[in-house]
Amino acid sequence: MPAQPHQDHLATDNMLVSIDGWTGVGKTTVGLLVAERINGVFVDSGRLYRALTASCVAANIPLLHPEKIARYCTERRIQVCVSREGSVVPEGVFVVDQISLAKKQLDQYGEQTSVLSRIPRVRSIVNSILRDCMRTGHFVVVGRDMGAVVFPETPFKFFLTASAEVRQKRLSQRVKEQAHKRDQNDKHNIRVAADATSISTDQLSAVQVASTILTRIQEIKKSSNATTWL
Numbered sequence: 001m002p003a004q005p006h007q008d009h010l011a012t013d014n015m016l017v018s019i020d021g022w023t024g025v026g027k028t029t030v031g032l033l034v035a036e037r038i039n040g041v042f043v044d045s046g047r048l049y050r051a052l053t054a055s056c057v058a059a060n061i062p063l064l065h066p067e068k069i070a071r072y073c074t075e076r077r078i079q080v081c082v083s084r085e086g087s088v089v090p091e092g093v094f095v096v097d098q099i100s101l102a103k104k105q106l107d108q109y110g111e112q113t114s115v116l117s118r119i120p121r122v123r124s125i126v127n128s129i130l131r132d133c134m135r136t137g138h139f140v141v142v143g144r145d146m147g148a149v150v151f152p153e154t155p156f157k158f159f160l161t162a163s164a165e166v167r168q169k170r171l172s173q174r175v176k177e178q179a180h181k182r183d184q185n186d187k188h189n190i191r192v193a194a195d196a197t198s199i200s201t202d203q204l205s206a207v208q209v210a211s212t213i214l215t216r217i218q219e220i221k222k223s224s225n226a227t228t229w230l
Contacts, residue, residue: 015040017140017217018147021160022190024167026201026209027142030160033210035089038217040138041082043092045146048126049113050106051094052076056116058099063115070121080133092133117189148191155220157196158213166202 015038019031028044035042052073056063061072079095093100116122127150130141134151143150147157162170192198197216201209 014136015138015156016134016151016154017156017158017213018151018154018193018196019140019142019158019160019213020144020146020148020190020192020196022144022162022167024170025160025162026170026206027160029206030201030209030213031140031142032089033206034213035138035140037210037214038138038140040140041090041092043130043134043139043141045126045130045141045143045150046110046113047092047103047106048078048094048129049117049122050109051096051101052078052122052126053109053113053116054101054106055096055099057109057112063112066119069116070119073116073122073125078129080129092139094129123189144189145191147193147196152193155195155224156217157193158216159192159196159198160201160209161198162201 017031017034017038017040019027019034021027031044032042034040053063055076056069056072059072061068063069076096077098079098081093081095081100082090083093084090130146130150134141141151147154147159151157197213199209199212204212
């Protein structure tokens with residue numbers, strides 16, 4: 001199930017920045033800012049889970065049967081392309097069986113996505129696709145275990161935190177309800193890499209968090225001559 005990114009936006013060297021954390025800590029906003037600064041592609045790992053969930057729902061695959069879900073996902077043809085639509089930076093878009101849904105369409109599957117993310121075989125499929133499509137180029141990937149599990153080789157790992165009060169203030173009422181359920185369902189999927197830089201976003205704007213990450217990236221490069229993440 002090979003996944004190849006669009007080549008136009010790939011750089012000659014490799015850099016992958018992983019940003020993990022709970023819902024509401026600012027991963028997406030910060031990730032987009034960092035991707036813009038490093039001239040990279042922004043990838044939301046959750047978007048792949050949502051794309052697979054949408055495909056399962058469309059195919060009437062019962063979400064209460066992990067084996068059927070895993071078998072269905074294994075048989076899918078999944079491609080990755082890069083799009084600038086609606087974003088200042090190129091974003092990774094996941095195409096399942098030649099069907100691509102807009103981000104707003106995928107958002108409705110947020111709560112159901114937790115069902116797929118708890119299935120080991122599905123997580124293995126998703127992790128493999130993410131690794132395959134980000135072997136060459138500059139990428140910023142956000143998720144819950146990107147640095148600890150999917151890309152342990154990268155020296156540019158970050159984990160964002162925020163108090164429950166701050167996270168709640170950042171979310172709309174509808175998203176709050178979905179986020180709480182998703183966080184409860186996904187609590188075992190959160191992984192913090194031992195060498196990740198932890199950043200509290202409580203008192204910082206997204207721009208300040210992105211600036212902190214970029215400064216830390218430069219420090220890591222200087223201290224370890226890390227010009228590649230492979």
